[in-house]
Each structure stands twice: as C-alpha cells, then as structure tokens.
Amino acid sequence: MPRDGVAEFVSECTPQLCSSVRAFADPIQKTGLHEDLSTWQCKCIGRFVVEDGDRGRAEPRQFCRREQVNELVEDAFDASPGLGSWRGPGVPLADGRSGNLADAHVERRGQGERCPLRNASDHRAANEKKAYECAEEQRELEEGAPRALARREAVRFRCLRHPALLPFRNTSALTPCSSEFILPHHIIKHQPVFALLEVQLAPNEVVVAEAGAMVARASHVAMAVKLNAPAHAGFFGKLRAFVIALVRKLFAGETFFVNHFSSPQGGWVWLAPALSGAVKHIVLQGNTMLFSAGAFLAFSGDITMRPRFGGCRSLLAKEGAFFLETSGTGELWITSYGAIEELQCNGSYVVDNGHLVGFDASLNFTIKAPGGGLVGLLGSGEGLVCEFQGQGRIFIQTRNVSALVEWLTPLLPS
Amino acid sequence: MQTEIKHNPDFAAVRIQFDNPGEQFVTEAGAMLSRDTALTMTTNLRGGLGAALKRKLLGGESLFQNTFTATAAGQTLWVAPAPEGAIECVDLEPGQNLFLQSGAYLCSTTGIQLDTKFQGGKGFFSGEGLFLLRVHGQGRIWFCTYGAIHAVDLGAHYQGYICDTGHMVAFTQGLSYTVNKVGGLKSLFLSGEGLVCTFKGQGRLWMQTRDPSGLAAFLQPFRPVKSRQT
Numbered sequence: 001m002p003r004d005g006v007a008e009f010v011s012e013c014t015p016q017l018c019s020s021v022r023a024f025a026d027p028i029q030k031t032g033l034h035e036d037l038s039t040w041q042c043k044c045i046g047r048f049v050v051e052d053g054d055r056g057r058a059e060p061r062q063f064c065r066r067e068q069v070n071e072l073v074e075d076a077f078d079a080s081p082g083l084g085s086w087r088g089p090g091v092p093l094a095d096g097r098s099g100n101l102a103d104a105h106v107e108r109r110g111q112g113e114r115c116p117l118r119n120a121s122d123h124r125a126a127n128e129k130k131a132y133e134c135a136e137e138q139r140e141l142e143e144g145a146p147r148a149l150a151r152r153e154a155v156r157f158r159c160l161r162h163p164a165l166l167p168f169r170n171t172s173a174l175t176p177c178s179s180e181f182i183l184p185h186h187i188i189k190h191q192p193v194f195a196l197l198e199v200q201l202a203p204n205e206v207v208v209a210e211a212g213a214m215v216a217r218a219s220h221v222a223m224a225v226k227l228n229a230p231a232h233a234g235f236f237g238k239l240r241a242f243v244i245a246l247v248r249k250l251f252a253g254e255t256f257f258v259n260h261f262s263s264p265q266g267g268w269v270w271l272a273p274a275l276s277g278a279v280k281h282i283v284l285q286g287n288t289m290l291f292s293a294g295a296f297l298a299f300s301g302d303i304t305m306r307p308r309f310g311g312c313r314s315l316l317a318k319e320g321a322f323f324l325e326t327s328g329t330g331e332l333w334i335t336s337y338g339a340i341e342e343l344q345c346n347g348s349y350v351v352d353n354g355h356l357v358g359f360d361a362s363l364n365f366t367i368k369a370p371g372g373g374l375v376g377l378l379g380s381g382e383g384l385v386c387e388f389q390g391q392g393r394i395f396i397q398t399r400n401v402s403a404l405v406e407w408l409t410p411l412l413p414s
Numbered sequence: 415m416q417t418e419i420k421h422n423p424d425f426a427a428v429r430i431q432f433d434n435p436g437e438q439f440v441t442e443a444g445a446m447l448s449r450d451t452a453l454t455m456t457t458n459l460r461g462g463l464g465a466a467l468k469r470k471l472l473g474g475e476s477l478f479q480n481t482f483t484a485t486a487a488g489q490t491l492w493v494a495p496a497p498e499g500a501i502e503c504v505d506l507e508p509g510q511n512l513f514l515q516s517g518a519y520l521c522s523t524t525g526i527q528l529d530t531k532f533q534g535g536k537g538f539f540s541g542e543g544l545f546l547l548r549v550h551g552q553g554r555i556w557f558c559t560y561g562a563i564h565a566v567d568l569g570a571h572y573q574g575y576i577c578d579t580g581h582m583v584a585f586t587q588g589l590s591y592t593v594n595k596v597g598g599l600k601s602l603f604l605s606g607e608g609l610v611c612t613f614k615g616q617g618r619l620w621m622q623t624r625d626p627s628g629l630a631a632f633l634q635p636f637r638p639v640k641s642r643q644t
Binding site: 192193218264275277278330338339341343347348349350351352355370371372373375376380381382383387396398399400404405406407408411413 | 456629
C-alpha cells in the first residue's frame with residue numbers, strides 16, 4: 001500500500017483490452033476522425049501517479065486537469081475495488097523489473113519503451129509547479145474571464161466525450177484487471193522559470209518545433225529539417241514558404257527552418273526555449289492568434305504561420321515590426337522571457353511593446369506613444385505601447401529582454 | 415486599491431487594481447507592463463528638478479517617474495522591474511524611514527517620498543554607490559531584488575549581522591552599518607567576499623540571494639571580443 005509521498009499506480013491490461021484499444025484507434029485514423037482527435041489533450045498511457053495513498057482522492061495533477069482525472073479515477077475506484085494494483089517503492093512490476101520509484105518509468109504498452117527521468121522527485125516538482133497553473137486558472141475564473149475559460153473547458157470536455165474515448169468514460173469498461181486512463185499529450189515542467197515541454201507523439205503525429213529547441217527525443221522518433229510549408233503545398237506553395245521563411249528569419253526573429261518530429265509508432269520529444277521563461281499551451285480551433293517575434297516554440301496539427309507586418313509605426317519599436325500570425329486547428333506552444341500572464345481585454349487595453357507575447361486576432365491594435373505627451377514619450381521609459389481594442393485574450397510576459405540588457409550593461413566592464 | 419505580487423521569487427510582477435477613480439500610483443520609468451487604456455499616465459519630475467536630479471545621479475533611479483491615475487473603478491495596472499528576481503512591499507508610517515540600495519525602487523503609492531542619503535566613504539568602498547535611497551512618508555512601497563529576498567530581523571535574534579555588500583538591498587531606520595574587510599588581507603583578496611557590511615541596532619534587513627556583479631563577472635568571458643584595430 002502506498003504511504004507518504006508519491007505512489008504509483010500501475011495498470012495491468014488484459015490483451016483483450018489492448019486489442020480493443022487498437023481496434024478503435026485504427027478506424028479513427030482511417031475515417032479521418034483522427035484530425036479531430038489531434039486536438040484532444042490526452043493520450044492513453046497505462047500508468048499514472050497519485051499523491052498520497054488515499055484511494056478515493058487520487059490526484060495525478062501533473063498529468064491532467066485535476067477535475068478530469070479525479071472524475072475518472074474516482075469512477076474507476078468506485079466501480080471496482082480490485083482495480084489494477086497498487087505499487088509501493090521496491091515492489092516488482094508485472095514484468096519482473098523493479099518498480100523502485102527512483103527509477104520509475106512510463107510503460108507504453110506494446111512497446112516496452114522507457115521514458116527516462118520520471119522519478120519521484122520529478123513528479124513532486126511537477127506537482128508543485130502545476131499549482132502555479134491551477135492558481136492561474138483560478139485567477140481567471142475570479143477575474144471574470146469566463147468566456148475564455150469556458151471556451152477552453154469546452155475543448156477539453158468535448159474531447160473527453162469524444163465517441164472514441166467513451167470506453168474510458170464508461171466505468172463498466174474498466175474491468176478489475178484493466179484500467180486505462182486518459183492522460184495528456186504533453187506536460188510542461190519547471191514552470192515558469194526553466195520550462196521544459198514534453199510532448200507525447202501519437203503514431204504518425206507530427207510536432208513542428210523551432211530549430212534548436214530539442215532537448216531529447218526517443219531514439220526512434222525521426223527529425224526532419226524543413227521549411228515551414230504546409231504538407232500539401234505545391235511548387236508555388238514551397239516557393240512562398242521559402243520567401244516567408246526568409247522574412248521570418250530576417251524580420252520576425254525566428255529561425256529559417258523548423259524541425260519536424262514524428263514516428264510511425266509514436267514516441268516522445270522534449271523541447272525547451274533558449275531563454276529562461278515560461279511555456280504556454282494554446283489550442284487553436286480555426287481562430288487566428290498573433291504572437292510577437294520569437295514567441296514560437298512548437299505546434300502540432302494543421303496550423304499555418306506567416307509573418308504579419310505591424311504597421312509603419314512598429315518600425316520605431318525596438319521589439320520588431322513583425323508579428324507571427326498563426327491560424328488553423330491544432331495545438332501551439334509559445335514561450336517568453338519571464339512568466340506569462342493572460343489578460344482579458346474588454347474594450348481597450350495597453351501593453352508595453354516589449355512585454356507583449358501574443359493576442360487574439362479578434363483584437364485591433366495600434367502602436368502608439370505611451371501617453372503623457374512628449375515628456376511621456378521621451379521620459380516615461382516605456383518606449384512604444386500597443387493599444388488593443390475589442391474583446392479577446394492578451395498574453396503578456398513579466399520580463400523584457402531589452403530591459404534586462406539595459407540593467408546589465410552598466411555592470412559589465414567596458 | 416488592491417495590490418498583489420505575483421510570480422515571486424523569479425519573475426515577480428505587481429498587479430494593481432484601482433477601487434476608486436482618482437486613485438494614483440507612482441512607478442519607476444519603464445516599469446509598466448500593461449494597463450487599462452483609460453488610466454491616465456503622466457510623466458514628471460516628482461519633487462521638482464532638483465530632487466529628481468538627485469534621485470537620478472545619486473540614487474541610481476530614473477529622472478522621470480510615471481504617475482498613473484484611475485478614471486474608473488476596476489482598472490488594472492501591471493508593473494515589473496528589469497532584473498530577474500523578487501519584489502517585496504513595505505508599509506511606511508510617517509516618521510519611518512526605509513533605506514534602499516540604489517536602483518531597487520520599483521513603485522509606490524503617492525504618499526511616499528524618495529530622497530537620497532549620503533553614506534560617506536563606506537558607500538564608496540561597499541560598491542553600492544555613495545548614496546542610499548531614503549524612502550519616507552506614508553503609504554506602501556515596492557522594491558525589487560536580483561534573486562530571491564531573504565529578510566532578517568535584527569535585535570531580537572541577532573545582535574549583529576554581517577552581510578556581503580553586493581547582497582544588501584534594504585534596511586529599516588533602526589539599523590546602522592559599517593563596511594569592513596572580511597578578515598585580514600589574505601581573506602580580502604582570496605576569499606572572494608571582498609567587503610562586508612556589519613549591521614548593528616534593531617530593525618529589518620533585506621538581502622538578495624544573488625549579486626548582480628557576480629552575474630556580470632560570470633558573463634564577462636562570454637562576451638564577444640572586438641578585434642583589435644591596427
């Protein structure tokens with residue numbers, strides 16, 4: 001029985017369930033429903049971690065939104081007391097290897113692949129940092145940003161209720177020796193300072209990441225360096241992509257190429273930005289968002305990126321005149337120097353140019369002087385600001401690279 | 415006015431929400447992250463040119479300060495400093511003084527005044543500049559550090575306290591300090607500690623867990639070298 005600290009729950013699936021999982025997974029890919037599934041937050045991994053030994057209130061927070069997993073876990077436990085098996089430290093796993101928490105690993109069924117570094121202290125750190133995200137959501141709720149939140153919740157819950165996933169929701173499907181839980185497709189660890197993004201790839205799923213962002217990947221995951229063009233692009237599409245890549249490189253602060261990660265049998269890849277700072281997960285559902293140059297870390301799904309000129313006045317701003325316009329359907333991970341805060345613009349809001357990470361395309365923006373007249377322009381130290389009009393989300397970062405450089409420069413010997 | 419410090423201790427920022435129109439908030443130049451458009455911002459030399467120049471030249475602060483005035487209830491303002499680190503807030507009553515290392519001031523309510531205090535020769539040797547910022551008046555002041563904040567109450571548990579000059583950020587008025595060598599000449603040059611501040615008295619001392627000059631010394635070898643012109 002688990003005691004203090006982190007305990008593990010190892011699910012032991014019957015071969016029948018394995019095959020039934022495959023049975024419903026295959027038709028999804030064939031009928032094109034897979035595209036829809038690419039927006040779900042969760043994938044199936046035959047294991048999760050709970051804090052504390054209290055069966056009724058297991059909280060594998062680092063993997064999933066608490067509510068979701070709580071529901072699933074509680075359902076499962078209520079339905080079948082003999083479900084799966086609890087493993088404490090040192091108890092051998094089903095396949096005979098040691099289940100010691102210090103070198104715990106995620107077992108991907110049918111592959112037996114080891115995913116390193118998922119040890120107990122890692123989980124604890126992830127748990128603590130997850131509290132940061134929970135608090136963030138709580139704040140959104142309190143601050144009256146219900147629309148944004150409701151929209152995102154809707155995404156999640158629709159995913160959970162996807163017909164293909166219903167076997168998981170249905171407690172009767174969770175037989176005593178089988179437990180399959182819906183776990184997310186990605187984990188962001190070490191927020192908000194030294195964020196690390198871990199993405200689990202579904203078979204043949206492609207994750208496109210900024211060049212140089214990879215930290216580690218499963219050995220069977222292939223990496224291809226590509227221009228950032230849609231897969232179905234013809235010659236002119238490729239040419240266009242080349243020009244866009246050139247513009248991105250020169251003006252938008254992004255790298256010329258992107259790396260595509262994929263594998264026929266799935267796998268995992270870890271990504272990290274260059275600077276210290278946070279990583280934010282964003283779901284696009286046909287909507288368009290704009291990000292400041294350098295904010296892009298990775299995306300999966302059918303997303304196109306192109307630079308958008310910010311207007312003549314943006315040329316005066318030191319943060320670059322181009323924004324990155326992303327549109328389509330899929331998931332996007334953005335990064336910034338500093339922590340990321342989500343603000344809701346209801347009407348009009350002003351953000352310092354250097355602290356802007358991204359915003360919904362539903363907002364109109366103009367780049368202007370910070371106010372306070374000429375003295376304000378020259379003496380306020382704010383440089384130029386972006387003024388937004390309309391309804392939508394704005395992401396800001398709490399630190400600014402150029403301010404850091406200005407602070408640091410006098411300290412350095414000349 | 416409701417205020418909240420978020421993301422301590424690494425990328426701290428202050429969120430201010432105004433309750434009433436007409437409420438004002440003062441920030442260091444360049445510290446604003448974002449705000450409601452309807453907030454009015456004025457940039458001025460608070461306390462006149464003389465006081466502003468003194469702050470700028472002697473206290474290491476910006477010449478101008480920005481004053482934000484609410485025009486309606488519920489408006490918000492976000493403020494953050496340049497260096498990575500934490501923010502601490504202190505409430506001051508009339509007659510109380512808070513001394514800040516130069517450059518540490520971030521923002522305050524309007525009842526707060528900034529002044530400089532000559533430290534004498536010890537300021538020159540301590541590496542903190544000749545002057546400290548003296549904060550007084552009534553209200554609340556926020557200051558920033560590089561690294562996390564460690565606060566110590568002197569008088570109750572500690573009769574004296576020694577802290578590295580580069581890590582000293584702020585202290586209350588009951589404290590006085592002298593600048594000393596760590597030990598003999600050998601430790602001055604070899605211990606890597608340089609000079610230390612020895613505090614006495616009763617009050618609170620705030621230290622930062624990182625030293626900016628340590629970062630600068632660390633980064634220096636990584637800077638690109640300009641080719642020598644012949």
